[in-house]
Amino acid sequence: MTSIYSLTKEDLENYFVNLGEKKFKATQIYEWIYRKRVNDFSLMSNIKKEILERLKKDFKFDDIKIISKKEDVDVKKYLFELNDKNKIEAVLMNHNYGNSLCISTQVGCNMACSFCESGRLKKVRNLNANEMILQVLKIEQNLNIKISHIVLMGIGEPFDNYDNVIKFINIINDPYGIALGSRHITVSTSGLVPKILQFIKDGKQVNLAISLHAPNDELRSKIMPVNKAYNIDKLIKAVKEYIYNTNRRVTFEYIMLKNVNDTYECALQLSKLLKGINCYVNLIPYNETTHIEYKKSSKEKIMRFYDILKKNKINVTIRREFGRKVNAACGQLRSNYEEGL
Numbered sequence: 001m002t003s004i005y006s007l008t009k010e011d012l013e014n015y016f017v018n019l020g021e022k023k024f025k026a027t028q029i030y031e032w033i034y035r036k037r038v039n040d041f042s043l044m045s046n047i048k049k050e051i052l053e054r055l056k057k058d059f060k061f062d063d064i065k066i067i068s069k070k071e072d073v074d075v076k077k078y079l080f081e082l083n084d085k086n087k088i089e090a091v092l093m094n095h096n097y098g099n100s101l102c103i104s105t106q107v108g109c110n111m112a113c114s115f116c117e118s119g120r121l122k123k124v125r126n127l128n129a130n131e132m133i134l135q136v137l138k139i140e141q142n143l144n145i146k147i148s149h150i151v152l153m154g155i156g157e158p159f160d161n162y163d164n165v166i167k168f169i170n171i172i173n174d175p176y177g178i179a180l181g182s183r184h185i186t187v188s189t190s191g192l193v194p195k196i197l198q199f200i201k202d203g204k205q206v207n208l209a210i211s212l213h214a215p216n217d218e219l220r221s222k223i224m225p226v227n228k229a230y231n232i233d234k235l236i237k238a239v240k241e242y243i244y245n246t247n248r249r250v251t252f253e254y255i256m257l258k259n260v261n262d263t264y265e266c267a268l269q270l271s272k273l274l275k276g277i278n279c280y281v282n283l284i285p286y287n288e289t290t291h292i293e294y295k296k297s298s299k300e301k302i303m304r305f306y307d308i309l310k311k312n313k314i315n316v317t318i319r320r321e322f323g324r325k326v327n328a329a330c331g332q333l334r335s336n337y338e339e340g341l
C-alpha cells in the first residue's frame with residue numbers, strides 16, 4: 001500500500017479529482033498530517049466518513065523505528081530501522097541559527113569515495129520520499145522541536161536518487177505542510193553532472209553544495225571515482241551553468257585530509273580553479289574513522305589553507321566540528337552498529 005507520506009500535494013489533488021472530489025481536500029489532509037501531526041485518518045474530523053474510508057483503503061501511515069540515539073554537545077545522532085530492516089542515520093545539529101538536520105537518501109552508496117564510511121556499504125536501495133520525510137517527523141517528535149534547516153548529506157548520493165529527492169523537496173516545501181523554505185534546504189552531490197543539469201531545468205530554489213575535495217583530476221580521481229566519469233572541467237562547467245541560470249551561489253565542500261589535499265600547491269590550484277565563480281568553499285576537518293587510513297589535517301594546516309584562499313579572494317569558511325564522539329561522520333553510526341561497537 002502506498003505511504004501517505006510519499007504524496008506531494010499535487011499527487012493528492014489529482015487523487016481527489018479522480019474521485020470526483022474537490023482539490024481542496026488535499027490541503028485539508030496536508031494540514032492534518034503535517035500541521036497537526038495526526039497519523040490516523042479517523043481523527044480527521046472535517047473530512048467526510050466515506051472519503052476517510054477510501055483513504056484508509058488506498059494509503060497507509062507507515063513508520064520508521066529509532067533504534068539508537070547518541071548525544072554530544074549540540075549534536076544528536078539517530079539510527080533508524082526501516083520496514084525492511086535496513087538501517088540509515090540522521091544527525092541533528094544545534095546551530096545559533098536553528099536546528100539543522102542531516103538526512104540519508106539511500107541505503108548504502110555507490111560513489112565509493114575513498115575517505116567515506118558510507119561507501120563501504122554498496123547501495124542496497126534508494127530511499128523513497130516517505131522515508132526521508134519520516135526522518136524529519138520522527139526527530140521533531142522525539143525532541144519536541146522544529147527543524148529549521150535540512151541538509152541532504154547523510155548516507156547516499158542524492159542525485160543518484162533524483163526523483164525521490166525532488167519529491168521529498170516538494171513535500172517538505174509545501175506551504176500547507178511542513179513549509180520549510182527552499183533556502184533552508186541544501187542538496188549535496190559528489191558531482192553527477194547530468195543530474196546537475198537536470199536540476200537547473202527543474203528550477204528548485206534549494207541550495208546546491210558540491211563535494212569537490214581536490215583541485216586537480218589526478219588527485220580527485222584517486223579519492224573520488226566519480227571524477228573518472230565527470231572530471232573537474234565538466235563539473236565546473238555544469239556549476240557555472242547552474243549559477244548563470246539560477247543566479248545562486250554554490251558551496252564547494254573540501255575535506256581536509258592530512259598530506260593528501262591540504263598542501264600549499266593544492267590551495268593555490270583551488271584558488272585558481274574557483275577564481276571568479278560565485279561560490280564559497282567550506283573547509284571540512286576530516287572526521288577520522290576506524291576503518292579508513294586517512295588522518296585529519298592539523299589546525300595550522302587548515303588555517304594556512306584558509307589564508308591562501310582568502311588572499312586569493314575566494315570566500316571560505318571552516319566547518320565547525322560536530323559529533324566526533326558520536327561517530328557523526330557520514331555512515332559511521334550504521335557501520336559501527338553492524339559491528340557491535
Ligand code: SAH
Pocket residue numbers: 111113115116117152153154155156157158188189190209210211253255284285286287288289329330
Ligand atoms: N553523496 C553526497 C552527500 C553525502 S556525503 C556528496 O558526496 O556530497 C556529505 C558530505 O560529507 C560530503 O561532502 C562528503 O564528502 C563528506 N564526508 C564523508 N565522510 C566524511 C568524513 N569522514 N569526515 C568529514 N566529511 C565527510
